[in-house]
Amino acid sequence: MIHDFVYDIPVKVYFGTEQLKNLGPELRKYGTRVLMTYGGGSIKRIGLYDRVVKEIRDAGLELYELSGIEPNPRVASVREGARLCKEHRIDVLLAVGGGSTIDATKWIAAAACVDHDAWDFFDYKIWAPVEKALPVLDILTLSATGSEMDSGGVISNPDTRDKHGRMHPLLLPKVSFLDPSTTFSVSAYQTACGSADMLSHIIEVYFNMDQDLYMLDCVMEGLMKTIIKYTPVAIREPDNYEARANLMWASSWAINGFVDGGKQQAWSCHPMEHELSAVYDITHGLGLAILTPRWMKYCLDESTVSKYVQFGVNVLGISPEKAPMDIANEAIERFASVLFDSFGLQRTFPEVGIDESHFDSMAEKAVQGGAIDGFRTLKKEDVLNIFQMCMK
Ligand code: NZQ
Numbered sequence: 008m009i010h011d012f013v014y015d016i017p018v019k020v021y022f023g024t025e026q027l028k029n030l031g032p033e034l035r036k037y038g039t040r041v042l043m044t045y046g047g048g049s050i051k052r053i054g055l056y057d058r059v060v061k062e063i064r065d066a067g068l069e070l071y072e073l074s075g076i077e078p079n080p081r082v083a084s085v086r087e088g089a090r091l092c093k094e095h096r097i098d099v100l101l102a103v104g105g106g107s108t109i110d111a112t113k114w115i116a117a118a119a120c121v122d123h124d125a126w127d128f129f130d131y132k133i134w135a136p137v138e139k140a141l142p143v144l145d146i147l148t149l150s151a152t153g154s155e156m157d158s159g160g161v162i163s164n165p166d167t168r169d170k171h172g173r174m175h176p177l178l179l180p181k182v183s184f185l186d187p188s189t190t191f192s193v194s195a196y197q198t199a200c201g202s203a204d205m206l207s208h209i210i211e212v213y214f215n216m217d218q219d220l221y222m223l224d225c226v227m228e229g230l231m232k233t234i235i236k237y238t239p240v241a242i243r244e245p246d247n248y249e250a251r252a253n254l255m256w257a258s259s260w261a262i263n264g265f266v267d268g269g270k271q272q273a274w275s276c277h278p279m280e281h282e283l284s285a286v287y288d289i290t291h292g293l294g295l296a297i298l299t300p301r302w303m304k305y306c307l308d309e310s311t312v313s314k315y316v317q318f319g320v321n322v323l324g325i326s327p328e329k330a331p332m333d334i335a336n337e338a339i340e341r342f343a344s345v346l347f348d349s350f351g352l353q354r355t356f357p358e359v360g361i362d363e364s365h366f367d368s369m370a371e372k373a374v375q376g377g378a379i380d381g382f383r384t385l386k387k388e389d390v391l392n393i394f395q396m397c398m399k
């Protein structure tokens with residue numbers, strides 16, 4: 008059925024190469040004391056740091072910094088950011104980087120407004136409410152997570168080996184700057200991982216047996232074709248603006264809430280993947296790439312085959328003349344080839360250093376003691392079976 012839904016994506020986007028001149032005026036709308044956050048230094052290597060600092064200084068704003076936000080950002084970074092916000096009475100946050108920097112910054116914005124520990128927002132037993140957050144603006148440098156246009160953030164706690172995501176409308180960025188040329192320096196590996204992540208965001212929604220909005224299925228098919236077309240181009244020619252621009256805008260629209268259109272089903276591969284990166288600290292998109300084709304195979308039967316046929320024919324160009332099960336199996340194989348041959352990602356758990364030793368606890372946590380109520384309901388045994396399929 009087509010469920011009722013609310014469409015509300017109030018993120019202002021500046022897209023293109025000449026937009027940074029708007030940064031100072033946009034920040035100024037929210038105050039004068041700015042905390043700029045970033046990762047391990049890529050923004051300095053590409054000259055973006057200097058450009059941003061100049062815009063902030065020219066606008067007469069006071070600048071503070073938090074650097075070193077890790078991929079799979081740790082709660083320690085959130086704590087440190089919140090401490091800086093309180094100490095310097097920060098008005099507005101500016102995240103400059105990939106999804107990890109933006110995610111951490113969103114939660115710094117919330118943690119700066121409370122007295123309790125930042126992990127209380129993510130501890131399932133506490134689940135502290137989000138009632139207030141400082142405004143966040145961002146400059147995206149990696150096309151992947153869609154954090155630039157969604158209300159979510161995923162934070163890791165190495166002490167408990169947990170990686171939890173949470174969304175809240177107060178965390179939506181006020182303004183996002185998307186300049187595709189800032190992604191020219193993204194490595195082939197991170198480009199591929201980012202595209203696998205975007206594809207997964209769409210697939211988690213598209214693979215659904217509800218009778219959905221056809222209009223949104225067409226949008227998702229267009230997004231997937233765009234990512235499949237332009238990722239190898241960006242890998243081959245890192246400074247191809249057309250490829251980087253298509254990937255950047257697809258990243259935002261894959262997960263900003265538009266394509267969901269009221270769908271109520273839970274995601275499947277993401278909860279499984281978050282356990283992999285919680286324990287092994289692997290790149291999110293890589294974990295998804297390994298899991299997704301296996302999950303597709305696991306969920307295929309007569310009751311779901313029509314979705315695979317739609318995907319195979321409309322996205323991967325398979326002839327509709329063949330038998331549905333043959334199309335479905337070919338679709339899974341072709342999709343695996345997109346990820347592993349065209350994008351060049353590793354195929355199996357052993358190749359990325361994952362063995363069976365944590366399967367049990369990871370599966371338990373992925374289903375949160377119950378089941379993942381997604382495209383197919385997955386209980387702990389199902390997750391274990393899918394993990395097992397990733398071993399070869
Ligand atoms: O730290 P720096 O030096 O900036 O280097 C980063 C990092 O090493 C580098 N990088 C970023 N931009 C670059 C660049 N290198 C060269 N040139 C550039 N222009 O890339 C590496 C990875 O960065 P990271 O931010 O970790 O990647 P990504 O954007 O894929 O973010 C991954 C995180 O987002 C979460 C993931 O779980 C993971 O923790 N997710 C967030 C979501 C959300 N907010 O809605 C949804 C996703 O499903 C995902 O779970």
Ligand code: ZN
Pocket residue numbers: 152204205207208277291
């Ligand atoms: Zn993701």
